[in-house]
Amino acid sequence: AQSVTQLGSHVSVSEGALVLLRCNYSSSVPPYLFWYVQYPNQGLQLLLKYTSAATLVKGINGFEAEFKKSETSFHLTKPSAHMSDAAEYFCAVSVGSGGSNYKLTFGKGTLLTVNP
Amino acid sequence: GAGVSQSPSNKVTEKGKDVELRCDPISGHTALYWYRQSLGQGLEFLIYFQGNSAPDKSGLPSDRFSAERTGGSVSTLTIQRTQQEDSAVYLCASSPRGRSSYEQYFGPGTRLTVT
Numbered sequence: 001a002q003s004v005t006q007l008g009s010h011v012s013v014s015e016g017a018l019v020l021l022r023c024n025y026s027s028s029v030p031p032y033l034f035w036y037v038q039y040p041n042q043g044l045q046l047l048l049k050y051t052s053a054a055t056l057v058k059g060i061n062g063f064e065a066e067f068k069k070s071e072t073s074f075h076l077t078k079p080s081a082h083m084s085d086a087a088e089y090f091c092a093v094s095v096g097s098g099g100s101n102y103k104l105t106f107g108k109g110t111l112l113t114v115n116p
Numbered sequence: 117g118a119g120v121s122q123s124p125s126n127k128v129t130e131k132g133k134d135v136e137l138r139c140d141p142i143s144g145h146t147a148l149y150w151y152r153q154s155l156g157q158g159l160e161f162l163i164y165f166q167g168n169s170a171p172d173k174s175g176l177p178s179d180r181f182s183a184e185r186t187g188g189s190v191s192t193l194t195i196q197r198t199q200q201e202d203s204a205v206y207l208c209a210s211s212p213r214g215r216s217s218y219e220q221y222f223g224p225g226t227r228l229t230v231t
Contacts, residue, residue: 034219043120043207043222090159102211103149103175104220106159 002027002093006107014115019063019078021110023091026072032094033074034104035065039087047089050074061085086114118142120223122208128229129198137193137226141210148191149211149220150183154204162206165191166213198230 007022025031032051036044048059055067061084065076074091088111092104121140129135141148150162161175165185176182180199185191195202205227209220 036222041224043224044209045222046219049219092159102147102218103161103164103172104151104159105161108158 002031002095002105004091004093004105004107006089006091006110008110009108010111010113012113012115013081015083016080019076019081019085019112021076021089021091021112023065023074023076023107024072025074025091025093027093027095029095032102033065033067034092034094035059035063035074035076036090036092036106037087038090038109044090047076081112081114083114083116086112088112120208120210120221122206122223122226124226125224126227126229128231131200131230132197134194134196135198135228137195137206137228139191139193139208139210139223141189141191141208142221143189144212145210145221146188146213147211147218147220148185149209150191150193151207151209152177152204153207153225159207162193195228198228200230203228203230 003026005024034049035047037047038044047063048057050057050067058064063078088109090109091107094102123138146167148165153159163183164172180196183193205225207225209222211218211220
């Protein structure tokens with residue numbers, strides 16, 4: 001079975017600083033990996049996804065993530081944090097689990113705080 | 117175009133009552149998922165529908181939970197004899213089809229509070 005570990009339930013950065021949110025996965029087969037963002041009282045919005053093409057994936061709002069198979073990691077970065085980036089971020093893995101069910105298995109989430 | 121919609125947005129119910137939560141997926145999406153988001157358990161998969169195939173119910177936590185999808189579109193998640201531990205946000209997502217590379221589009225969720 002697949003699993004996702006997000007290191008750090010809460011990350012705090014200053015506006016303009018680098019954002020680094022860590023995600024490690026476990027999967028017996030090549031996974032598809034996703035980062036979602038959730039703003040207060042809203043659903044999940046896709047930031048970016050890795051689907052076995054380029055290992056460096058660029059997403060919306062200036063975020064990017066690099067798939068590193070040797071490290072089983074898919075960390076999310078943004079060079080310069082903005083106040084509007086404050087939200088909860090979820091890393092997820094998708095592996096076929098019978099038929100065509102590609103349910104997402106999520107990490108516990110990382111709450112990002114951006115300080116002025 | 118319209119995204120995934122869910123109703124009600126909030127539901128408060130008494131312990132022991134039954135509740136129904138509704139999801140309207142994006143038009144044309146054949147795959148539909150229900151997830152539950154709670155403080156203790158994070159985001160958990162509940163059930164998956166794909167077209168006319170039998171649903172994957174492997175994530176339903178007990179037999180008090182059931183779901184159906186009528187006409188390959190709207191889905192209803194029913195919780196019978198609600199318990200306090202059922203309090204959570206229930207999220208619905210749809211996808212063009214059930215393939216891992218496809219993004220799942222999430223609705224805003226229904227916040228269920230069992231008193």
